[in-house]
Amino acid sequence: MAKLWSGRFQKDTDRLMDDFHSSISFDSRLYKYDITGSIAHAKMLARVGIISDREAGAIIDGLSGILEDIEAGRVEFSVAAEDIHMNMEQLLIDRIGDVGKKLHTARSRNDQVALDVRMYLRDEIDETGQLLAKLTGVLLDVAEQHLDTVMPGYTHLQRAQPITLAHHLLAYCQMFERDRQRLADCRRRVNVLPLGAGALAGTTFPLDREYVARELGFDAVTENSLDAVSDRDFAVEFAAAASLIMVHLSRFCEEIILWSSAEFGFIELDDAYSTGSSMMPQKKNPDVAELIRGKSGRVFGDLTALLTMLKGLPLAYNKDMQEDKEALFDAVDTVKKCLLIFQPLVATMRVRKENMARAARGGFTNATDLADYLVQQGVPFREAHAIVGRAVAYCLEHNKALDELSLEVLRDFSPVINEDVYEAIGVSRCVAARNVIGGPAPEAVQKAIRAAREKLDG
Template sequence: MALWGGRFKSGSSDMFKQVNDSLPFDHVMAVEDIFGSIIWSRALKNAGVLNEDEQSQIETVLGNLKTQAEEGNIDFSESPEEDIHSFVEAYLTKELGDLGRKLHTGRSRNDQVATDFRLWVRNHLGEIRQDCINLIGALLQCANRHESAVIPGYTHLQRAQPVYFAHWSLAYVEMLKRDLSRIDDLLARMNQCPLGSGALAGTTFAVDRQQIAESLGFSSPCLNSLDAVSDRDFVLEMLFVASTSMMHLSRMAEDLIFYNSGEAGFLQLGDDVTSGSSLMPQKKNPDALELMRGKCGRVFGHLQGLLVTMKGLPLAYNKDMQEDKEGAIDTANQWHICLCIAVEVLNSMSLNEEACRKAAQQGYANATELADYLVAKNIPFRTAHDIAGQAVVAAIEKGLALEDMEISDLQSIHKDIDSDVYECLQLESVLNKRDQLGGTSKQTVTKALYIELENWDALKRS
């Protein structure tokens, strides 16, 4: 029976139930709804609405139902109830009769769902936070395995300057650390409790909202009842944080797809994260990475959808807000899956260090070194840049690398180029001169990796 049926002479049409009922997706908040209901029953006891025996009976029944929900032993598909709140109350009333009908005293589904959803988002962010930490670990382990490997660095997808593969790995560690900080900021900002705000104007019963908040693990109650029941900032922010994190995963996926391609040939992905072609027997497709890249757009869509839904809503609650659930639930699932599969991809792949090094030596990636060499001889950088560019043109015409050019040919371009230039043009020299903080020298990368491994140990314990 609907919780609001007394005002109506007839029931809902099948079509209305199809568009209105949310139990098919909001049942995922069953544990949170039951937990909130237990705490509300205690608040009602303290306010004198329930006596101790009544509250004890309610909590016992709800506790049993919560255990079933945690164990996945509830079949929601056969229930006629419209949402998870109706389902829990119907169960309670079936077990306790009219006593079960007392639980909703002073409470609205508006503050109830706002509380449930904050609890659900908070719980899932905790899981995803751990997923991010696991992926950071996988990147660090990958960097550690290939600490001496060198790959070409790219701008505009053109070979630019060589970098250590560990430096590439640590770049994504930095992104994931920012994702973690955004998750932590969101968890702190959303940690206020709406319960006790009623439908929009508060409640007339003397419940202790501070105690309710603390019992549910919130830092404080929401301070305005209108805002408490209609705020979905926490969902939007979760979707934004997810979108940013998924964008980072998508960029990493794109890098690895390219590195895995026949054109680059820098690495091989494991059989467990790739698939074949139904027609071409030789194919080994990077489907896990392509799906990560594809799911990024899906998550972006959920963020945009809820922004558009919320932009024109007046205070306080409107049923449009029910549209916050499915996108957020799907986002949390896809985000979790992609973080986990990224770990499997990194653990499965093997790096062809010889091919990587060969590519890093091609494309005249040491041209900047020639310019810097000339700067050290008191030639203005812009002039040195032009001279190095002329040397690259001459090398291309001869089909040689810069370091393979005859000294006489280099000196014909500029007289100040001496034989000591060859040392500057070697790959290790190109890398290890970049020894300032954040650079790609062996020393700076090794130090950064060591620090991040220590930080990761601390993160695992946080």
């Protein structure tokens, strides 16, 4: 097959070159956007008098028929045609004849591919945002069931202070809400029309770029033709946002892996989202969480690939930029798959409240509350801190918890301690007392859940 660009060449490209050069194996997924963009371009060409209305109608009908055939599985793309753009143009010419050759007037594959990728990514951002919203909704549902489920909060993976499972889950809701905001912000920069920039220097034809922007739902048009065809910042931005989503998922998965172990015993994962061992019959493995944790590295790699591909490129378009698609597509696919399966993983896990409560009572998680009690009795905090530290050392030596010490022993550490200390350092009381905005008290968490739902509904 003769290439549509082969006029100045004296011989065909080698088959090895065709295979190496072609991108149709992965950019074929852009077919819908390529057709949609081409239809808008044809309408604009007719609108400004570059082609006739009859010619535009034939092109639009031909492209619509190709779209229908692709979605029905009746089209086989050609490696020799290199990419989705040349495949579509060749299919159109084969279908409607020489009129199809007029479609590419006043555009280049450089601005065409930039358009297709932006339209594709715009839709994928919307879908990813919806998946994040659904996951947040699942977490809020689970949180509402566990407002009073006390568990230890950790620093340095050491038991620190008592919180609730609901409060813990809402921390991830905050992360995923920031992820949604980042995607929405990224979308604003994605939603700028590059078509009309040509190969790099625009065109001599009187294009109506604003019309095309309106037709395709873009908020603005690019303001510099060189930048329009060489910009992939928006792809990097998405990959960075996707990487942060994967960071948050991976951190959550690490906790799920720990919590489902016998050493923690905080949760049990549903059989439908677990696997067994080929050798050890007793095993129940958290493979979903482990795979998500592992797949985070893929998305980080996609981000690095995009950054590295771009870092040494002179203006404007360079063939290196063909490498943007596989990295971008992989980041999109990976983050969406992980968000999709993580929803039922969390929704179906069984919480072992007793084990969480038992862990919260251990490790002196109420030590800070004892120090706060002393401060309320007039003891300076730094002195109170030292007093409680000595009390903890005593407990460790005698294998006791703070609330198991007699009042007489407690008063040996500080004479200001009274009988009401036991209420102050009870684990549930420690949680309930932290009734501040952002705190773990059930009342504060319930308000936070309502606020989070309002953001989702908004």
